[in-house]
Amino acid sequence: MSPVEPPAHVLATFGLDGIEPIALGADWDGGWRCGEVVLSLIADHARAAWSAKVREDLYVDGMRLARPFRATDGRYVVSGWRADTFIAGSLEPRFDEMISMANRLHDVTRKLERPRFLLSPAVAPYSDVDYFGFADRAAWEEHPLAMARKLGALDETREDRKRAVELVGELAALRAPTTSEPQLVHGDLSGAVLFAGAAAPGLTDFTPYWRPAAWAAAVVAVDGLVWGGADDGLLLRWKDLPEWPQMVLRALIFRLAVHALHPKSDAEALPGLEHLAEMARWLL
Template identity: 30%
Template sequence: MTTAMPPSNAVLADFGIPAADHEDLRNLPGGRGLTWRAADTVLRPSAGDGETLWKASVLAHLPHTSAFRTPRPIPSASGAWTIAGWEAWEWLPGHTDETRVADVLATAAAFHRAVADLDRPDFLDAARDPWARSDRIAWQEEDLPPGDTLRRLADAFRPVAAPAQIIHGDLLGNVMFERGQPPVIIDWAPYWRPVGFADAIVLADAACWHRLAPADMLRLADERADGRQHIIRALVFRIATFQLLGVWDAEMEARHAPAVTAALS
């Protein structure tokens, strides 16, 4: 049972949610128990930082296609994207399915084409969370944490020629499917890297956590430019994140070992 406090009635009203819907406020699974739904609006705590405001401004106007869509941000009565520590988004139906790797990759390709012309956002330089640091580690912009697995992967680093752009770096569990509707992309995790890196994170996550055979991980990676390098860097990204979070242990190492062995074969 969650102990997170819901948004107040004043916040709900500021985001345009009718008073009649305030009593139907429901805590949603995921999002660390901090996300709430009222009618067709999803509310979650907001830092109100540069990343939050940048994503809202982009997704408010990003054209949707038959291949993907995203929830639209909902402005407050004043037009601000955040109010009293909360942000609001359109609720769209759907469910994730981490076994639908090919469908997630196809959705990712459509999304990355749609955002390919965006400039690099400044907030990326200030990010210091474990995920941002691990992204830099995977691209040799920050020192490697200690550990044999990371060292063996890093020894296999080679230059990557593919250009960088803004990507979504956590897609496998953040693409929702609904019959008869385009897939929905949620919880954008922005990085400035080659699109192949985003695809490789999908493949590495599927191999380590959702029973994609390591051979299939490599086969799909090798269909893409610099595919093996992106897989190696995706594994470094995930493993370094677990280490920085303090959750990397023998069980985690065993879970990742088949994918690591395949990537280094």
Template identity: 30%
Template sequence: MIPPAVLRAFGVAAPARPLDGGQGTSWTAGGLVFKPGGGRLHEWLGRVLPGVAADGFRPAPPVRTRDGAWEHDGWSATRWVPGRAPDTASVSAWVEIIRAGRAFHRAVAHLDRPDFIDARQDAWAIADRAAWQERDIALHPQLAPVARRLLAALEPLGPAQVVHGDLTGNVLVATGLAPAVIDISPYWRPPAYAEGVVVADALCWHGAPPSLPETVQVPVAAVARGLLFRMATTSERHAAGAVTEAALRDEARRYARAVAAIGR
């Protein structure tokens, strides 16, 4: 539960309630969303987002405490933005997620590479480097043969810039409003890669049809790179004890179906 002192530090008097989704650690109160942690990413977002022209999407900008800090007792806050998760059983939802991501990536294309990206050593950062052959990792034996089938599909995807590498669960829709893009996970990659991750998620977890890449105009090479990223993440998290054997077998089957769906 969020400590009352944290609410006071951000000038909030209303009681907090937990939010669904994510890692189950977010709370909302007084028009803000509170999460534990933040660090250099949160401070960077607080600096750069005011200079981003939000055309075609709504951001959730970080806010400071009453004394000007970005965190208090390990908690950070952003503005609450109205919206709900789109119905991912519908192809139109994936069209909207991709469209929101493209609007976001156009808006942040001018940003410099954040220096903290290279310092990240979490499972997702390691998996991202592995997907781009910048770091060697030993994929789990149930994943390695499927990953090898993707190598022939890899090709350049364009110049790198700041991208949101986890759009799938972080686009919210609301009637009459542009989609909200929240919980930004920055990577320095081509925008097509971020879109490939979305399509990979759709194929693996949401029953999207094999025609989705063509529908949303995301190249197979981008989906292949996104699948490699997700497989490497599963492998790294399994090695760390965060993914069970049963879950790994299930995910391996899903990845194999997705790889087949893109003709690999």
């Protein structure tokens, strides 16, 4: 989340002089509303500029979208801040609608190319992007978390993290080969989709991964079951998506690996992940 308000020179460069920023909290990942524009502090310039460029021309039926708001000199990012058009709504546990939207979104993003930064190696000191990258690879590579451990990114001194690593190994043994083609997908929809009554769901940002579309939907289902209070029937309602049991398994390994790796992971989240691990075994 943004620790400070947007500085005056950033407001000026985006043409927002004289507007008092209003903190938006978790709904916009710590962004600040300035009239009909939201300013957000970014962690990675290349990813922020890429997301802005993609969202500038992206059109998906039944989805509202925060468009990039360029600075007066045409830039997407100014001194580590990006600007987007404000869309109404809040984060809500409407996971079936989220998955439905994900399917429509990924029908459109299938034609987009893989961003080069997704192939960039992680370099210490590691950032949020790096930890999520390690976790993403853990769900698919032959030896999960081997690279993270080799590079010193894995801290197993906390009991809940050690248990998460154990579960990653146990679940990885249940993986079977998949044939679904990877494509550009949004890998964190649960934190980026806003709902406002009966209006179409709104998307505030795009977090890119190069994985099968059904995997991205499975990440939403995992998030809903572990943290969002979704009912257990959520997994069954989407069982017709391609290779669904294996996609759920990999999505769960991904979230368990995030728990094991990320410095800010919360020990209280582990029981929900353990419960879902039992459900995943049943689904298989």
